[in-house]
Amino acid sequence: MENRYFHPESLMMSFGYKPELSEGAIKCPIFQTSTFVFKSAEEGKAFFEVAYGQREKAPNEDLGLIYSRLNNPDLQILEERLCLWDGADECAVFESGMSAISTVMLEFLRPGDVLLYSKPVYGGTDHFINKVLPEYGIKGIGFTNTEDPDQIIENLKSLGLDKQLKMVYVETPANPTNALFDLESCKKIADYFTSDEKDVVVCVDNTYMGPLWQHPLKHGADLVIYSATKYIGGHSDLIAGAVLGHSKYMKRVRTLRTFLGNMAGPWTGWLLMRSLETLKVRMTQQAENAVKVAKFLQNHPKVEKVYYLGHLEPGTAQHAIFKKQLFSAGAMLSFDVKGGEKEAFTFLNSLKLIKLAVSLGSTESLAEHPATMTHSDVSAEDKAMIGITEKLIRISVGVEHYDDIIWDMEQALEKV
Incomplete structure (x- = not known):
């Protein structure tokens, strides 16, 4: 039989899961466990070296199971499947959409930095940008879809914010007005202010379109965020978030998630895998x-x-x-x-x-x-x-x- 490229909706049933490792169960079991047993002390050492970024994975080496705050089969398989829709290198699933949004902003922004964000955004995002981040010395500057990217660039330059801009955060379509923002224009702004000293990260909240109807990474985004509670979960029975994107940035997102401890649990991961099938x-x-x-x-x-x-x-x-x-x-x-x-x-x-x-x-x-x-x-x-x-x-x-x-x-x- 010839090899075939299967569509994501077909791969949602089985991708990343090996039934032979779970007594032949056709669906991935719920791995309701806090920790995992190592075969040897040497194996435990090797797993931690990779997990904490002390070395890169060797060819064909998998990230071993350590502790469910770091990784868990339900979470790992779910993240691999989510990557298929958006064409992402990596994915990290969180306990809520807001924990995904706040983790990304806290990782890439520091006191004195500026965040350029589209208006409108979800109310919780607006609150975090305008009420929480200022407490850390981080300033949010909003823009609408009627503003030209060259105009925005000139405005930022006139305010002397060339070095402070660190992120362009876009929600498109916007909640609740369905306003659309051109992602290539947003990337143009980020590229203009990117230098050898700093990257300006483009982050897109794609919740309104879900993984199906828009793929921001193909239009210049570095990271994509979802409230997985919404279309991905789809049944009003769970709270979750997800961040997907290029490995360069996802490594930082996953590391902060590890130490904030706001990853989704195995039961949520299992429910989301179920939802992806439909x-x-x-x-x-x-x-x-x-x-x-x-x-x-x-x-x-x-x-x-x-x-x-x-x-x-x-x-x-x-x-x-x-x-x-x-x-x-x-x-x-x-x-x-x-x-x-x-x-x-x-x-x-x-x-x-x-x-x-x-x-x-x-x-x-x-x-x-x-x-x-x-x-x-x-x-x-x-x-x-x-x-x-x-x-x-x-x-x-x-x-x-x-x-x-x-x-x-x-x-x-x-x-x-």
Whole structure:
């Protein structure tokens, strides 16, 4: 039989797992153990040398199992499988999306450094950048998708921040407005300020598109971050995060994870492996449902505006980015209901099938009010600038029958 390149969705069932090492079990067992037994003291020494970076792995040498804070079969196999979608060298899985985000920022930023970040970002990320990092002497400077990269470069130079810029952090599509950012432009900014003395790392939060619909590493990113709670987990039953990217940077991320101790446990790793097997099926159905839901909302008299990537006008800058970077419009959309908070709350309180809850990417459809929930801590100035208003409602489209989702929205809008 000839060798064949299998697609990632096929490899999600078996890649990295050897049944013969686990009594022939067709699925990887849950290795609910804190530590692992060495065959000899010499083997333990060799494992630690590699784990602590005292030497590089020899050809064909595997990183031996030491302790579940360092590595665990459930985590290791999961990380290998996640790399397949994004084409990453390495992956590190964390206990939450925020632990992944905060670990990356703490590793690559130091007091006096500057972080350039896209607006809007997830509310928790915004809080960390604007409330936590300043306590460590790290300054965040935001930019929108209407700003030209050359303009941003000149602005940073005029502020005398050439040497301080250490990271460009981008969330695209942005939560909750679906604003798109050109990753090649972000890379251009990072490259301009990179020198022999320092790298400027490009980090992309790809949670809205999941590993399926956008691959930032192919557009200049150095690291990709996911809240694995969302599409990767996909069932609203776990909390996790993931960072993927080039070995040069991942070695640093994994090392800090080891000493912060914020890796995901074996049970979470096992659940995520289960979820990866249906990732493409789930996300494909969700994206198909979103097309029909967005069309319904666009034509409803009580809806002022719909923020959906499938409705971008051809010939616009946003549409050009969409065609270049994305494979699908995805299943996240937001809309402005006519009115304000009162009308938005009436809609949300009237839903019967769709769940009023934060989070996204799960099998069930979810709805929330960003201005008072996920993005409540974003400054009033930034909310006004990026369109997080009292009339904005965010929808994560699930796998239910689209007729039922639309019926629920229709009856809820009638109450408004």
